[in-house]
Amino acid sequence: MNRKSTLMGLVVGVFLFSLLPGAHGQTKTDTDEVLFMGSAVKVNVLIILDNSNSMDEDFLGNAVGSWNPDSKAAAGKRVLNNLVNTYASTMRMGLMTYKLPSVEQRYIGNASYFVSYDPRSYCPTPVDACVAYCRTGAEDARIACQDACSPNNSQFNATFIDDSISGLGFGSTVRNKYCALAYPKTNRMINPADPSNYIYYRQALPFYSPTDEGTHFDVSPTYSADDNFPDTYTLYRVKTGSSDGMPGSESTNAGYSAFWQSASYLPTDSDIALGYREFGRRIAITPVGRGWYAEPSLYTNTSPGGYLQVAVEDDNQSHRNALLAKLQTFENDPTGYMSCTNQANPNRCSYILNAGLTPTAGTLQAVISYFQGGYQQEGRTLPTPIQASAADC
Numbered sequence: 487m488n489r490k491s492t493l494m495g496l497v498v499g500v501f502l503f504s505l506l507p508g509a510h511g512q513t514k515t516d517t518d519e520v521l522f523m524g525s526a527v528k529v530n531v532l533i534i535l536d537n538s539n540s541m542d543e544d545f546l547g548n549a550v551g552s553w554n555p556d557s558k559a560a561a562g563k564r565v566l567n568n569l570v571n572t573y574a575s576t577m578r579m580g581l582m583t584y585k586l587p588s589v590e591q592r593y594i595g596n597a598s599y600f601v602s603y604d605p606r607s608y609c610p611t612p613v614d615a616c617v618a619y620c621r622t623g624a625e626d627a628r629i630a631c632q633d634a635c636s637p638n639n640s641q642f643n644a645t646f647i648d649d650s651i652s653g654l655g656f657g658s659t660v661r662n663k664y665c666a667l668a669y670p671k672t673n674r675m676i677n678p679a680d681p682s683n684y685i686y687y688r689q690a691l692p693f694y695s696p697t698d699e700g701t702h703f704d705v706s707p708t709y710s711a712d713d714n715f716p717d718t719y720t721l722y723r724v725k726t727g728s729s730d731g732m733p734g735s736e737s738t739n740a741g742y743s744a745f746w747q748s749a750s751y752l753p754t755d756s757d758i759a760l761g762y763r764e765f766g767r768r769i770a771i772t773p774v775g776r777g778w779y780a781e782p783s784l785y786t787n788t789s790p791g792g793y794l795q796v797a798v799e800d801d802n803q804s805h806r807n808a809l810l811a812k813l814q815t816f817e818n819d820p821t822g823y824m825s826c827t828n829q830a831n832p833n834r835c836s837y838i839l840n841a842g843l844t845p846t847a848g849t850l851q852a853v854i855s856y857f858q859g860g861y862q863q864e865g866r867t868l869p870t871p872i873q874a875s876a877a878d879c
Contacts, residue, residue, distance in 0.1 A: 528578045530798050530871050532853060533566060535813075537583040541840040542594060542692050542777050546673070549596040549692035551775045552840045553816045553823040559840055563815045570809045578871065579805075580798030581812055582856075584849055585790045589832045589841045591824060592694040592779040598687035600668035600766030603677070603741070604730050606646040608686045609635035609670040620647055620665035623656050635670065642670070649730070650766040653711045660713040667761050678772060679703070680726035680741070685770045691757070693771055694779045702746055704769040707732055713763050716750040730768070776824050778832070780842030789848030793833040794856065794863055798871035812838050 541559035544550045552559035570579065602608075609616065615630035628644045635642040648668055654661035671686035678701050703725035706717045720733065723744035731740035753763055796808045814837045816823035826835040855861040859870035 527873075528576065528800070530580075530857070530873075531573075531577045532580045532582055532798055532856070532871075533569075534582050534792065534849060534853065535562065535566065535838060536844065537586070537838050537840045538842055538844040539692060539694070539777070539779065539840055540844065546690075548690045549594050549774045551594055551777055551820060551823075553775075553818065553820045555815075555817045560815045560817050563813045563838075566813050567810060567815070570806060570813070574801045574806050574809070578798050578800055578873070579796075579809065580794065580871065581796040581809055582792040582794050582849065582853065583833070583838055584842070584845050585793040585852075586832045586839075586842055587780050587790075588830050589778045589780045589839070590696075590829060592696060592777055593698045594774040594777045595693035595695065595699060595771040596690050596774050597693040597765075598673075598675075598685060598690040598770045599762065600648055600650055600664075600671075600688060601768040601770045602648060602671055602686045602730055603683060603725065603728050603768075604646065605639065605641040605684070605686070605728060606643040607648065607671045607730075608639050608674055608684070609642050610672055610674075611635060611638050612670050612672060616644065616670055617665050619644055620651065620669040621657065621662050631670075644670075648766065650709065650711050650764075650768075660711075663713070663761055664711075668766060675772075677725065677770075679724045683726070683728050687770070689760075689762075691760075692774075692777075694777065698773060699771065701772050702770075703742065704749070704771065705733060705742065706767050709767040711764075711767075715764055716752050717764060718748060718750050719769065720748055721746045725770070775820050778824075778826075778839045778841035789845040789851075791845060791848035792850075792852035792856075794852075794861070794868065795833075795838065797868065811836055 536558075541557065541562070542549055542552050543558055544554070544556045545558060545561075550557050554560060573579070609631075611634060613630060613634040615627040615634070618624060619627035619631050632642070632644045635644070651661060651664045651669060654664070668688050670688070672688050673690070674684040674686045677683045677685050700723070702721045702723060704719040704721050706719045709717050722733070722742045723746050725741050726743075727741035729740045733739050733742040751765060751769075753765075757763070795812045796805070799805050816837070823837075823839070826832060826837070826839055828834050832839055832841065852861060856868065857870055857872060859867075861868050861870075
């Protein structure tokens, strides 16, 4: 979602790329494996670490910040720190990340899409029949969905379908898509503006803003469920109660108060990749903390490739220290994580920071070029890390 801010959430994870010395296109057999393991030649292992903004998320997609112990970033770095300490002496290890453009510091919010405040929408244990009912209205699917959800939420009502979806025709492509993305609500969080009630949602993703926007509750009086953007939202600081009504439609104003401003949201390529071209009639955004951000327009129709953080080399204390420094987790230390001063070229930071999109294709091509001896970085060609030929093995 993009205003002057952005929601992103496309997940790739941590990759390991290894090239056995002397392979040279030959077919590896079980005998080759035994000979290799028994030889004095060490395997070349290049770790590719995802350093896109998706690493600001936890494993459910919620924005938590890369310095949070529950983030993908911290979890991945913990694993890699253990890998380095355990295997660096038996492998020639290196580290590559995605190549970042210039970055800036932003504030992260956790943005819940297709929000409901009504407990009838919530089912933490849905079955496939729930989506089938949303898509078709079939009675047998409704019964199966109701039976699966009721034991964990006695207030659940399968017929209570988000009004961001219910206006779409049964069987239509758009309805089919958003039924899978937003029905039923499988997650909930305590409403910070009304702790006696919940915010119900199915997906939450990071929202990046130049300023700390705090908590706000967004509702679109003119929302059009047409899978087309933008929709205009009215932003409030307070939302209380369990009504999904619109402001001004009830004597209580549906629980909305403290108007803040209006805004329109546009999806990023990550949103579109997940299927979101709109975000529902209701959105709730809660603050998380600070993070790094790279403008997606800099990546338009490009895959800039990888950045070699630490070359593949034989193990020594200096080389191992270089790997571990780049993999510093900064758990529960947002100040440390935000301490990089080289925002023009964050690839040169003393540690890996997360920003921008996911240039997988270009990065994998950079890996191939590196092992083949044609990898260029910052104006110079780096030598291939391969130190042995087939004869050496």
